[in-house]
Amino acid sequence: MIANRDRGLAIARRGQLIAALGLVLLAGVYVLAQRFTPTEVNQGLAQKIFYLHVPAAWTSLLVFSIVGITSALYLWLRDERLDLFAASSAEVGVVFSIIMLTTGPLWAKPIWGTWWQWDARLTLTLFLFFLFVGYLSLRAAVPDPGERARFSAVVAILGFLLVPFVHLSVYLFRTIHPMPVVLKPSAPSLPDSMLRTLLIAFAVDLVLYIGFVTARYGLGLVAHARAAELEARPDA
Amino acid sequence: MPETPQNAGYMIAAYVVTAVVLVGYWVRLVVKVRDEGREPRDEGRK
Amino acid sequence: MVNPLRATLALAARDIRAELRSRTALTSALVFAALVLVVFNFARDPTRLGAADLAPSALWITFAFGAMTTLNRGFAIEKEHGALDLLRLAPMPREAIYGGKLLANLAFVFVVEAVALPLFVLFFNRPVWHILAPVLLVTALATIGFVAVGTLLSAMAVRTRFAELMLPLLLLPFMLPPVIGGVQVTARLFADRPLSEVSGWLRLLAVYDVVFVTVSVLIFPAVADE
Numbered sequence: 001m002i003a004n005r006d007r008g009l010a011i012a013r014r015g016q017l018i019a020a021l022g023l024v025l026l027a028g029v030y031v032l033a034q035r036f037t038p039t040e041v042n043q044g045l046a047q048k049i050f051y052l053h054v055p056a057a058w059t060s061l062l063v064f065s066i067v068g069i070t071s072a073l074y075l076w077l078r079d080e081r082l083d084l085f086a087a088s089s090a091e092v093g094v095v096f097s098i099i100m101l102t103t104g105p106l107w108a109k110p111i112w113g114t115w116w117q118w119d120a121r122l123t124l125t126l127f128l129f130f131l132f133v134g135y136l137s138l139r140a141a142v143p144d145p146g147e148r149a150r151f152s153a154v155v156a157i158l159g160f161l162l163v164p165f166v167h168l169s170v171y172l173f174r175t176i177h178p179m180p181v182v183l184k185p186s187a188p189s190l191p192d193s194m195l196r197t198l199l200i201a202f203a204v205d206l207v208l209y210i211g212f213v214t215a216r217y218g219l220g221l222v223a224h225a226r227a228a229e230l231e232a233r234p235d236a
Numbered sequence: 237m238p239e240t241p242q243n244a245g246y247m248i249a250a251y252v253v254t255a256v257v258l259v260g261y262w263v264r265l266v267v268k269v270r271d272e273g274r275e276p277r278d279e280g281r282k
Numbered sequence: 283m284v285n286p287l288r289a290t291l292a293l294a295a296r297d298i299r300a301e302l303r304s305r306t307a308l309t310s311a312l313v314f315a316a317l318v319l320v321v322f323n324f325a326r327d328p329t330r331l332g333a334a335d336l337a338p339s340a341l342w343i344t345f346a347f348g349a350m351t352t353l354n355r356g357f358a359i360e361k362e363h364g365a366l367d368l369l370r371l372a373p374m375p376r377e378a379i380y381g382g383k384l385l386a387n388l389a390f391v392f393v394v395e396a397v398a399l400p401l402f403v404l405f406f407n408r409p410v411w412h413i414l415a416p417v418l419l420v421t422a423l424a425t426i427g428f429v430a431v432g433t434l435l436s437a438m439a440v441r442t443r444f445a446e447l448m449l450p451l452l453l454l455p456f457m458l459p460p461v462i463g464g465v466q467v468t469a470r471l472f473a474d475r476p477l478s479e480v481s482g483w484l485r486l487l488a489v490y491d492v493v494f495v496t497v498s499v500l501i502f503p504a505v506a507d508e
Binding site: 008009012013015016019020023026030039041042043044045046048049052053056092095098099102103106107109110208212215216218219222 | 240241242243244246247249250251253254255257258259261262265266268269272273
C-alpha cells in the first residue's frame with residue numbers, strides 16, 4: 001500500500017498544471033525560434049527543426065537513463081514507488097521519442113535528400129523507441145504486479161546496457177549524422193543566439209517531462225489505491 | 237553567397253507535429269485525471 | 283545446497299535428454315532454417331545480384347530466426363509440464379537454473395547452425411573450408427551473446443500473455459549488434475579480406491558476450507524469485 005486516492009489525485013493535478021505551464025513555455029520557444037533566432041543560410045528555415053528535434057532527443061536519452069537507473073534501484077530496494085516512477089517515465093519517454101523520430105526525418109528530407117539513413121545515432125534512437133515500446137508491452141502483458149515490476153526492471157537494465165553496443169556497432173558500420181555541435185571538447189560551434197534558443201527549448205522539454213511524469217505518477221497512485229481497495233473488499 | 241533553400245513546409249510540419257503530440261498527451265492525461273476524480277464518489281459506494 | 287556448477291550441467295543434460303526424446307524444437311528449427319535458405323535462393327534475381335552479395339545476410343537471417351524458434355521452446359516446455367515451480371523449490375542456486383537453460387539453448391542453437399551452415403554452402407555454392415575457423419569463431423561469439431539475453435527474456439516471456447509474441451519483441455533490439463557483427467565479419471571473410479580487418483567487430487562481440495552473460499546470471503534470481 002503506497003498511497004491513498006486523494007493524494008494521488010492531488011499529485012496528478014499538480015503534474016497537469018506543471019505540464020500546462022510547459023506547454024505555454026513551448027509556445028514561447030516557438031516565438032523565440034521563429035522571430036528572434038537568425039535563419040541559417042545554407043539550410044534555410046528547415047534548420048529551425050533543430051530546436052525541437054535535438055532537445056527531444058536529449059530528453060529521450062535522459063529519460064531512458066532515468067528508467068534504467070530507477071529500475072536498478074528498484075531491484076535493489078524493492079520500493080513500489082520506484083517501479084511506478086520508472087513506468088511513468090517510460091511512457092513519457094515514448095512521447096519524446098515520437099517527437100524525435102518524426103521531426104528527424106522532416107529535417108533530413110530537405111537537407112540530406114532522404115527521410116531515413118541507417119546512421120549510428122538514427123539507428124540508436126529507433127532502438128531506444130523499440131526498447132521503450134517493448135518495456136511498456138511487457139508491463140501490459142504481466143498480470144501480477146510484483147512480477148511485472150521485476151520483469152520490467154530487468155528489461156530496462158538490459159536495455160540500458162545495450163545502448164552503447166548499438167551505438168558502437170552502427171558506428172563501425174557507417175555514420176553521416178552531424179557531429180556534435182554543443183557537447184564537444186572545444187567550445188560549441190554554434191552562434192550564441194542559436195545555442196540560447198536550443199538550451200531554452202531543452203529546459204522547456206524538461207519542464208514538460210516533469211509535469212507529465214508527475215501527472216502519470218499520480219494516476220498510478222490512484223490505480224494502486226483502487227487495486228488495494230478492491231482487495232480489501234471481498235464482496236466486490 | 238549561396239542561395240538559401242526554400243523549405244518552410246518541412247519546418248511547419250515539424251512544429252505542428254510536435255505541438256500535436258505534446259498537447260495531445262496532455263489532454264489525454266487531463267481526461268484521465270478528470271475521470272478518476274469523479275468515479276467512486278458517485279456510484280462506487282452502495 | 284548442491285554444487286552450482288554440477289547443478290548447471292545436470293539441468294542442461296536433463297533438457298538435452300528431453301529434447302532428444304521429442305525432437306520438437308530441433309526439428310521445427312531445422313526445417314525452418316532450410317526453408318529460409320531455399321526461399322532466399324529463389325527470391326534472388328541471379329542476373330542482378332550475385333550470390334556473394336546476398337550470402338552473408340541469408341546465412342545470418344537463417345541463424346537468427348532458427349535461434350528465435352529454438353528459444354521460444356525453451357521455457358514453454360517447462361511451463362507445459364509445470365516443472366518451473368518445482369525447479370524453483372529445488373535446493374539449488376537460481377543461477378544454476380539459468381546456467382542450465384543457457385547451456386541447453388546454446389547446444390540446440392549450435393546444432394541448428396551446424397546443419398544450416400553445410401546447407402548454406404550447398405545452396406549458395408560458397409566454399410568455407412579455407413575460412414572455416416574464423417567463421418565458426420564469429421558464429422560462436424554472436425550466438426552466445428543473443429542466446430544469453432534470449433534465455434533470460436524467454437524466462438520472463440513465458441509468464442506473460444502472448445508469450446510467443448513477447449520474446450521476439452523484446453529480443454529483437456538485442457539481436458542487432460550480434461547479427462550486424464556476424465554479417466559484417468562473414469561478408470569480409472567471404473571476400474577474402476584479412477582477419478585484422480574484422481578484429482574490431484570480434485572484440486565488440488566478445489565484450490557483448492561477457493557483459494550480457496554476466497549480467498544475465500546476476501539478474502536471473504530477480505526473475506525467478508517470488
